Amino acid sequence: MTDSKKASSNYRPEIQGIRTIGALLVAAFHIWGGRVSGGVDVFFVISGFLITGSLYREIKRTQTINVIAFWGRIAKRITPMACVILALTLVAALLWMPQSRQQGLLSEVIYSAVHLENIKLMMSSVDYLARDEAPSPVQQFWALSVQVQFYAVWPFLLLGIAIAAKRLRVFTSAYIVGLAALLIVSLGYSITQTNLNPSPTYFNTLARVWEFALGGMLAIALPYLNLPAALRLVAGWVGLAMVVSCGFLVPASAHYPGYVALWPTLGAVLIIVSGGGGVRFGADHILASKPLVALGEISFSFYLWHWPILVFFLIVDGQTQLGLVAGLSVIAIALCGAYATHRWFEQPVQQSSIGRSNPWHVHAMAVGLALPIVAASAVWYKWNDVQERRQSAALEQMMRRYPGGSQPISLAKAIKPGVPLHPTVSEARNAPADFCSQEKGEQGIVTCIHGVIEGYQKTIALVGGSQVEQWLPALEALASAQKWKIVVLAESDCSSCDVWSEAMHDAVLKLHPNVVFTVATSQRMQQSEAREAIPGSYLTQWKKLADNSITAIALRHTPSMGEDVLDCVEVNLHDIAKCAIPRWRLFDEIDPVSKLSPKPRNVRFIDLTDRFCDEQLCLPVGGNVLVYRDARHMTPEYARTLARRLGQRMQQVRPDLFLSNALEELGSDYPGGSMPMAVERAVKPNVPVYPRAAAVKYKHPNFCQQNETEAEVLTCVYGEVKNPFKTIALVGGSHAEHWLPALERLAHEYKWKIVAVTKSACQYSTEVESVPSCTQWNRDVHDVVRRINPDVVFTTSTRRRSRVGGLIEYIPNGYLAHWKRLEGDNISVIAVRDSARTRPDAPDCMEANLRDISKCAVPRSELFDEVDPTSMLSPKPANVNFIDLTDRFCDEKLCLPVGGNVLVFRDTHHITIEYSRTLAMPLGERMKQVRPDLFPAKAQPSSGQQKDPSASQ
Structure with a gap:
């Protein structure tokens, strides 16, 4: 005892x-x-x-x-x-x-x-x-x-x-x-x-x-x-x-x-x-x-001390992880702080007479200590919010100074000196979602319609994951002049939902758009390495589209930056190359589409990688527009700047989709993704980057995107709703969804109907996902797309994974399986190469390096392979066209967080709406290259300008 x-x-x-x-x-x-x-x-x-x-x-x-x-x-x-x-x-x-x-x-x-x-x-x-x-x-x-x-x-x-x-x-x-x-x-x-x-x-x-x-x-x-x-x-x-x-x-x-x-x-x-x-x-x-x-005795104090010391060590040092010496320093400082506050503050309070006679005195003390902190934080928060709103409003008036993705991306053109990024890093992080017209479909499918709702001539269906939907702003920019109704079949923040369920497939068939806009390649990330490829599910879906006489435009996937690029961009606006990723890490040297044999007969492929990457780097900024809203998704702002470029490429492959020569741009100061990415033009001097990051962080283009936990397939319809020229189903996860602003811009131009069918954290793939709701969503989404019956399904084509055989990007078999299934329903696909990613500290980096934005870049080789994996796909799905817009995120060496003075990313891998819109032109151009039928016969995506020499079939 x-x-x-x-x-x-x-x-x-x-x-x-x-x-x-x-x-x-x-x-x-x-x-x-x-x-x-x-x-x-x-x-x-x-x-x-x-x-x-x-x-x-x-x-x-x-x-x-x-x-x-x-x-x-x-x-x-x-x-x-x-x-x-x-x-x-x-x-x-x-x-x-x-x-x-x-x-x-x-x-x-x-x-x-x-x-x-x-x-x-x-x-x-x-x-x-x-x-x-x-x-x-x-x-x-x-x-x-x-x-x-x-x-x-x-x-x-x-x-x-x-x-x-x-x-x-x-x-x-x-x-x-x-x-x-x-x-x-x-x-x-x-x-x-x-x-x-x-x-x-x-x-x-x-x-x-x-x-x-x-x-x-x-x-x-x-x-x-x-x-x-x-x-x-x-x-x-x-x-x-x-x-x-x-x-x-x-x-x-x-x-x-x-x-x-x-x-x-x-x-x-x-x-x-x-x-x-x-x-x-x-x-x-x-x-x-x-x-x-x-x-x-001081363990409680130490626990509270160590974490903020660690976080501020990383902020001040500009690192994402500490070494042995720095880590031991954090522990030592935390122990000293814990001892000091315990000895001279905590202990005296514990030994005081407060509360001995009346316990309510202690509660009063607790409120008295906490209230000033709450009040100070609330006032500071409100002050920042007011200032942010004022700056955002001022930037909105300057949008035309942000070319974004309207020009090829490059370090030289990524940022305009003296011009703030658009959106700003904080806008990219905190912006609310856009509203979209909704159409309730069968089996719980809600469609978002962009572009021209009444009197549309063509319907374009965006189908796939978020890699597809992020092109909507560019397509929407084209929709007005081209009388496009853009129907987005996609769900919010679903980066991996690239496999169509029967419900999605049926929705595409029912919609029977003039073209399905999707991605052609995909990347799989494993230990920061990847390989570009054309998923087998993509080929399956394209085949099903073809079987139902539905064509597709497939884009080479946009590069994924791998980390939150916004912090990097914010600190390194003066050296945006620091936020870039080597192109070879994200893209193969040759577009996998070029190696696809036989190529799907109903799919036209577009490559806009020059709007994300130059020859060496994939950049998070293009034409002063933030390319990404996170590591994998374009900002809608950059997507809009890609409208002209996208329109040109789309008209090349699908001239039947185009009625007009007009393709909208933000303006000379904000080309965004409308031109290939380049460090030298990522940020314009004395021109603010557009949009502000705080305004776009939570702003994603598809209002009705499904969340991560629910399995119901939702659709939103954008563009020309009633009489579309073509219907495009945007299907997939958030990497498809962040193309929605670009597609929506094209939809206005070409009268497309865009049906967004996207889901958060869910690839459009038949492969089993770790999240049960994603697996179920992929089972159901095909029927939805089939009912939409788009002219093309727009989705992503590649993912990233650990380097296999020297390659980073690959095309998941689950993608190919979906495409094959679509081909069986005669639904074509446009599969875009996955977008770039950016550094997690990009916003901090941009804030400190606007004059050298290359400091915030990610080497292109870390995000893209030298060759687009879709070009090596053999046989290529008959119903899938592949598009590559990596040049709008990276130049040849770096992937930038700002492009054409437009903020590219709102987090590590999602594109800002503003940058997505600048991508409308290059997106349209590349879509036209592979699917000219999506464009009205008289439409000229080049808007009367000289043809872009970087356009490729």
């Missing part, structure tokens, strides 16, 4: 040692590992153990709990330190944080101050388009928020069990049974939700309650455990090994928490069971040593 009594002692020094180990593991894996350490789970078990034990003893002693006093003790413990960290973080943000990231921080500071940061992160984690955001310096407050929510309800739960125990005339067993039931329910919920939707579940308090319940059960049962010394010895060391090894053994790909979190939590239980002294050579002796106990 001696050991048992020691084990039940209220003070357990080894617990402080466990806290130290947990805090150091969290910091180490945050700095170097990038994986789950299990340290936070250990914290939750310890909190459940200590708090339940304390409240349980109070109930036994007084038959109740003084909830107000309990909350006061908690507030006195955590509020002072939390408020100090939040205040210091605000000061650091004022000194070092780029303006484009301040709004996100200020919002999270408010949530953290009221202990709802985990709710904020849950909301962000379900937004696919927000996932590329750089982590906030207060993100670590999610764990504290979960604990405070636990503290808020736990007393009432224990009181409820006490009432039941009294009626049943049991006590201890009632608590064990009650907490066990809660553990089982919460753990079951955690396992289920982690499998279905792991990102928000990680921050969900309901999925973490079982960890507190586990610690609570241990607190009640521990006094009755009388384990042999040998067993306790083994349990202690095994438990310590489990806790320490969690971060090393749990793979980065594992969904967390779920059942995986049992590993560190059970390890913590074994350590606590083994403790209490009385066992020689036990793990508790090490954990109860003076150094670890001393560090345990």
Whole structure:
């Protein structure tokens, strides 16, 4: 009984040692590992153990709990330190944080101050388009928020069990049974939700309650455990090994928490069971040593300190990961800060008389500390918002100074000196979605119509993933003059939904557009390497389109920059090449379409890669227009600047789609993606980049794009709705969707109907996806496209993956399978090469390097292969035409975050609406090259200008 009594002692020094180990593991894996350490789970078990034990003893002693006093003790413990960290973080943000990231921080500071940061992160984690955001310096407050929510309800739960125990005339067993039931329910919920939707579940308090319940059960049962010394010895060391090894053994790909979190939590239980002294050579002796106990006293402070120090280290140093020396420096500074604030702030407050006579005084103190932080953050947020709105309004008046993708991309032309990027980085991150006309289709399909709704001559269907839909702004720019009705069959932020379900296929057939606008190639990313290819699903869909006498224009995929380019662009506007990606990493030297044999008879291929990449680089800016709104998707602004270029290419391949020679541009200062990407013209001096990043971050072109968790196929119709000349189905994920602004511009010009059918985080592919809703969406989308019956399905053609045989890009077999299925329904496809990506720090980079935007570029070779994988596709799908617009994101060497003075990306891989619109011309040109039937006979995409020598079949 001696050991048992020691084990039940209220003070357990080894617990402080466990806290130290947990805090150091969290910091180490945050700095170097990038994986789950299990340290936070250990914290939750310890909190459940200590708090339940304390409240349980109070109930036994007084038959109740003084909830107000309990909350006061908690507030006195955590509020002072939390408020100090939040205040210091605000000061650091004022000194070092780029303006484009301040709004996100200020919002999270408010949530953290009221202990709802985990709710904020849950909301962000379900937004696919927000996932590329750089982590906030207060993100670590999610764990504290979960604990405070636990503290808020736990007393009432224990009181409820006490009432039941009294009626049943049991006590201890009632608590064990009650907490066990809660553990089982919460753990079951955690396992289920982690499998279905792991990102928000990680921050969900309901999925973490079982960890507190586990610690609570241990607190009640521990006094009755009388384990042999040998067993306790083994349990202690095994438990310590489990806790320490969690971060090393749990793979980065594992969904967390779920059942995986049992590993560190059970390890913590074994350590606590083994403790209490009385066992020689036990793990508790090490954990109860003076150094670890001393560090345990400041572990809470250290946990709060380490994360903002790490984030600001990365911001100031301009890095995405720290080395050994820098990482150790972060830990050392965090320990010093934790000791100082604990010694001279936290401890004095703890030892003060506040709350001893009246617990409400502590609550008043907590409100008094938190309120100024909330107020300051709210005022600062409002001030930034007002300033951003003013600057955005001024930039909108200057849109015609942003050529964007209307000219080939190059470092020389990516940014205009003295001209702000369009959109700005912060606009690219925070802009709301555009509105679109909706048409309710069969099987729950909602279409978005762009371009000319009444009196249209041609209908163009955009079908595929987000790589297809991002071309809508360019197509829409062409729609008016060409009397196009553009029907987009795509769902929001669905980067991987490139496989058509039967429902989508049927929708395309029913719509029977003049052309299906889609992508021809795809890239698969694995460990930052990829290979360009034409997915087999693309060929299948094109074949089905052909079988139903539906033609397609397939674009070579736009380059994916791989990281959030906005931060880089913001810091390196003066050297945009720093944000570029080598072209060879994103594109093959030869377009895979050129190697496709036999080529699908109903598909025309367009290559606009010169609007993303020059000969060496893929750039995130083209013609002063931001090319990307994230790593993979064009900004609508850049897409619009591609209208003329797209119109020219489309007219070459489908002259029947065109009625007019007129192709809209933003203007000479903002060519955006209307010209090939080049560093020298990415940013224009003394001309602001358009649009502002803050205005486009959450602005994606398809209003009714399906979210990540739902499987229903939604469609939105754009362009000419009633009498389209052609119908284009935009199908796929967000990389298809960010082409919508360009397509929509073309739709206005050529009277296309664009039906967007896109889904977030979901490729248009028959290959099994990790997210069940994506797999189901792909099963259903084909019928939808078949019912639309577009003239062409517009989608993406390539993805990126780990370098295989020296190649980065590839065409997934799932793409080819969809195309083959479309071919069976006589529906043609235009598949565009996947767009570029940009650096995660691009906005910060652009802010500091507008005069040298190449500093924010990503080497083209990191994003594109030298040859478009669609050119190597053999046999090529008969119903698919491939388009390559990588030159609108990258020049020959770099992929820029700004092109033609227009902001290319709103995050790491999504194109801004503004840049997408500038891509309308090159997109139209390349579509015409492969599908001239989409264009009215008299239409001339070149708008009377000299033919672009870079146009290719």
